[in-house]
Amino acid sequence: MLVLGLETSCDETGVALYDTQRGLLSHALFSQVDLHVEYGGVVPELASRDHVRKTLPLVEQVLKEAGCVAADIDGVAYTAGPGLAGALLVGATLARALAWGWRVPVLGVHHMEGHLLAPMLEEDPPQFPFVALLVSGGHTQLVRVEGIGRYRLLGESLDDAAGEAFDKVAKMLGLPYPGGPHIARMAQLGAAGRFDFPRPMVNRPGLDFSFSGLKTHTLNTIADCRREGELSEQDRCDIARAFEEAVVATLVIKCRRALRQENLKTLVIAGGVSANTNLRSALQAAVVKEGARVFYPAPMFCTDNGAMIAYAGAQRLQAGQVDDAEARVRPRWPMEELPPLPVQGIGAEVA
Numbered sequence: 001m002l003v004l005g006l007e008t009s010c011d012e013t014g015v016a017l018y019d020t021q022r023g024l025l026s027h028a029l030f031s032q033v034d035l036h037v038e039y040g041g042v043v044p045e046l047a048s049r050d051h052v053r054k055t056l057p058l059v060e061q062v063l064k065e066a067g068c069v070a071a072d073i074d075g076v077a078y079t080a081g082p083g084l085a086g087a088l089l090v091g092a093t094l095a096r097a098l099a100w101g102w103r104v105p106v107l108g109v110h111h112m113e114g115h116l117l118a119p120m121l122e123e124d125p126p127q128f129p130f131v132a133l134l135v136s137g138g139h140t141q142l143v144r145v146e147g148i149g150r151y152r153l154l155g156e157s158l159d160d161a162a163g164e165a166f167d168k169v170a171k172m173l174g175l176p177y178p179g180g181p182h183i184a185r186m187a188q189l190g191a192a193g194r195f196d197f198p199r200p201m202v203n204r205p206g207l208d209f210s211f212s213g214l215k216t217h218t219l220n221t222i223a224d225c226r227r228e229g230e231l232s233e234q235d236r237c238d239i240a241r242a243f244e245e246a247v248v249a250t251l252v253i254k255c256r257r258a259l260r261q262e263n264l265k266t267l268v269i270a271g272g273v274s275a276n277t278n279l280r281s282a283l284q285a286a287v288v289k290e291g292a293r294v295f296y297p298a299p300m301f302c303t304d305n306g307a308m309i310a311y312a313g314a315q316r317l318q319a320g321q322v323d324d325a326e327a328r329v330r331p332r333w334p335m336e337e338l339p340p341l342p343v344q345g346i347g348a349e350v351a
Contacts, residue, residue: 001074005310008051008091009083009111011042014306015058017066026066027307028058048086077313080108081330088329105322114308115270118297126295131258136271137163142207142258149340155207163273165211173236183240190241197246202253248279252286265292275302
């Protein structure tokens with residue numbers, strides 16, 4: 001089954017073609033970072049308008065690169081939520097129009113399920129069941145995954161997501177949007193041990209997260225430095241390092257705790273923050289101590305992309321799930337509400 005996937009949930013336009021027999025055939029991504037950087041964050045109206053301009057040309061591009069034509073398409077998948085309502089509607093409207101014109105089924109896909117399943121695009125995919133850490137600008141969640149659509153939330157952020165905290169701390173340090181990559185680069189130049197930031201909620205039972213206190217601690221540290229004089233470049237690098245180390249350590253501690261609690265030996269990490277190299281290396285070292293393995297998407301599939309939507313959509317379309325005639329998007333959409341598949345994807349068993 002050849003599925004076209006469209007991702008337009010926020011500030012990146014992603015399109016891909018996934019074949020259930022041959023794998024990923026082509027993909028293309030346009031980032032709106034340059035459009036939003038001057039505002040210090042995503043402007044929803046501008047994001048929606050840019051998706052209108054970019055999505056159809058990207059569809060034409062991936063078809064050409066894959067050597068396919070419209071008649072080859074067996075189904076269309078699009079991100080139906082969570083995300084920005086206007087941006088979601090662009091993808092939903094185009095996907096349904098294409099499906100209607102091509103006389104093929106169409107299905108709205110959950111954005112975070114796409115991220116969760118992105119490691120399945122790799123040559124060595126994880127096997128069910130596993131613990132998944134979904135960590136991005138809008139979400140920080142630990143989930144037990146028994147199969148596609150079989151999810152149990154173990155813990156989540158009670159306030160800011162980790163990626164959101166990175167962006168806000170970057171703004172405190174005078175860094176441009178998006179903040180995560182800039183903080184990571186500055187952290188490499190920071191001095192180890194100058195600042196010791198707290199690891200929030202690690203001494204409490206459970207698997208929930210909270211990054212608001214860490215954000216406040218960072219703000220207070222910046223203020224303390226400024227009371228001693230101008231905030232120097234080295235100050236900024238040292239603060240960036242301490243902040244990143246605190247976030248990474250917190251995520252690692254909670255992941256190890258989740259593996260032990262669920263008695264599992266496989267960890268999946270996905271979402272934009274999963275591209276952080278320090279987080280990857282720290283988790284790799286940590287799971288070895290648990291006798292476990294950790295799986296990631298390729299860096300290009302950590303951020304929002306069409307490939308993950310095409311893959312997730314293909315699994316559900318192949319199982320017979322399709323949208324009805326009414327177009328729907330869900331800016332807020334708990335992943336636990338998704339129906340399970342009777343037959344799972346790669347490496348799974350019949351339910």
